[in-house]
Amino acid sequence: MNTPFRTMAGATLRRGTLAAALACASWSALAAVPQATVTPTATPGFGARAAFFGDADFVEQEVHLSGLARKFKGSGSLGSDGKWTATVVSSATPYNTMAIVRRPADPARFNGIVLVEWLNVSTGYPLDVDWGMAHEAILREGYAYVGVNVQKVGMQGVQKLKQFGDRYAAGSIPDDDISYDIFSQTAQALRDQSALLLGNLKPAKIIATGHSQSAMRLATYANAIQPLDQVYDGILIHGRGGIGTRIGAGDSLPSSYVVRADTKVPVFVLQSEMDVAFGPSTSKQPDGAKVRHWEVAGTSHADQYLLDNIGEVSGRDVGWTPPGCGSPYNASSFYMAENAAIHHLKNWVTAGTAPPVAPRMERDWLGFIKKDAHGNAVGGVRLPDLEVPIAKYSHANFTTGSLAFLDLFACVAGGNTTYFKADKLKTLYPTHADYVNKVKAAADAAVAKGYIRPADRDAAVKRAQAAAVPQ
Incomplete structure (x- = not known):
């Protein structure tokens, strides 16, 4: 079978002569983002979601990216303030990878913003977590989306899937040290080769996103690579851990660090409880002129909404669906806060309008997050779920069966929901109308504060109207 990966492989290797010339070039030439070769495919591949677009008039296709990637290394002090300097140490590593493109079919519906997700490979496959969280807003508000696999294990994962034959056989990412450059080359390709990636759409601004492991790498990217390459107009870091990922071989990062305060592009850090x-x-991340940090109370690293969405494609392509756990997954509406964050980033990069500063979660003298009388977090960004609670939303869960990594991960990251008993609901909300009116008020307040979008406000009210509260 003559796949795009196979036809690109020879061309990639022939670039060795160019790589040798680049190795002798000036540092400024090395620092320029190399051009990727973009090859669209005719049929959907791993992670296809067109079947779930509903009434949205969107186009989906897979593209293959290949080229020569640079490797970086930290230069000087890599301190906790994130003000890092990266230098190019090589520029001749061949790669072949895949990306998923989803875009409005009608240019009139395109809002000009392309979201580029650093696909998450924690499961061993490249999963579109931020699409899973924000897909309703992306489809509704006319964003274009590109999910790109930039890590070795993600490519190895899709190569194991027999149903795709040799579609990905020539795919190659030798190591993750080139992941940053593949990510930069993706944005550069969107600017220089938009017809191949986006058809008749022309991007006005490009925003990077990444969740969990990808968020940690994206934090390193924001501190060290974005200042060098300057190819993204904004960055959404979703669910980062305190630790970081190295810039290159031999680098030693501090035990914790923040996004640099002097970033030239807006960076939004969105954290669950x-x-x-x-x-x-x-x-410890401070808000600043170009940095915003939100902590969303009552939310988990993954939740029911996200896991259901991931399950739509992982069950089909990988044979994995979210397992049953000791208690129900976290059922809060974290996705609404991400929809709002993306909207704020759009306004920030296009009009210079900064998002609202939000309160942080409150902590006790031991440093633990304070809880209210219902067991829910105090402070932070508060969604209608927390302002008008029908449950305790937490992040303690466990598996009741399988000890396989993916099942353990889903149960731990998925958090939990402990619904209030009928007598407590009756005390809190004497009538159904009382409950609905309180949700309406909380949702209106969340819109006014910028924490949720109007469409999500309507969805929250509709759910309240359908809920059997009180029982």
Whole structure:
């Protein structure tokens, strides 16, 4: 079978002569983002989601990216303030990888913003976590989306899947030290080769996103690579841990660090309650002229909404669906806060309008997050779920069966929901109308504060109207 990966492999290797010339070039030439070769494919591949677009008139296709990637190394002090300097140490590592493109079919519906997700490979496969969280807003508000696999294990994962034959056989990412450059080359390709990636759409601004492991790498990217390459207009770091990932071989990072305060592009750090509970050092991130940090109370690293969405494709392509755990997954509406964060980033990069500063979660004298009388977190960004609670939303869960890594991960990261008993609901909300009116008020307040979008406000009210509260 003649796949795009196979046809690109020879061309990639022939670039060795160019790489040798680049190795002798000036540092400024090395620092320029190399051009990737972009090869669209005719059929959907791993992670295809067009079947779930509903009434949205979106186009989905897979593209293959290949080229020669640079490697970086930290230069000077890599301190906790994130003000790092990276230098190019090589520029001749061949790679072949895949990306998923989803975009409005009608240019009139395109809002000009392309979201580029650093696909998450914690499961061994490249999963589109931020799409899973924000897909309703992306489809509704006309963003274009590119999910790119930039890590070795992600490529190895799709190569193991027999249903795709040799589609990915020539894919190659030798090591993750080139992940930063593949990510830069993706944005550069969107600027220089938009017709191949986006058809008749022209991007006005490009925003990077990444969750969990990808968020930690994206934090390193924001501190060290973005200042060098300057290819993204904004960055959304979603669910980062306190630790970081190296720039290159031999680098030693501090035990914790923040996003640099002097970033030239807006950076939005969006954290769940679980993220700041397990990584309290991330709460040291200061808000600034170009940095915003939100901590969303009552939320988990993953949740029911996200795991259901991931399960749509992982069950089909990988044979994995979220397992049953000791208690229900966290059912809060964290996705609404991400929808709002993306909207704020859009306004920040296009009009210079900064997002609202939000309060942090409150902590006791031991440093633990304070809880209210219902067992829910105090402070932070508060969604209608927390302002008008029908449950305790937490992040303690466990598996009741399988000890396989993915099942353990889903149960731990998925958090839990402990619903209030009928007598407590009756005390809190004497009538159904009382409950609905309180949700309406809380949702209106959340919109006014900028924590949720109007469409999500309507969804929250509709859910309240359908809920059997009180029982």
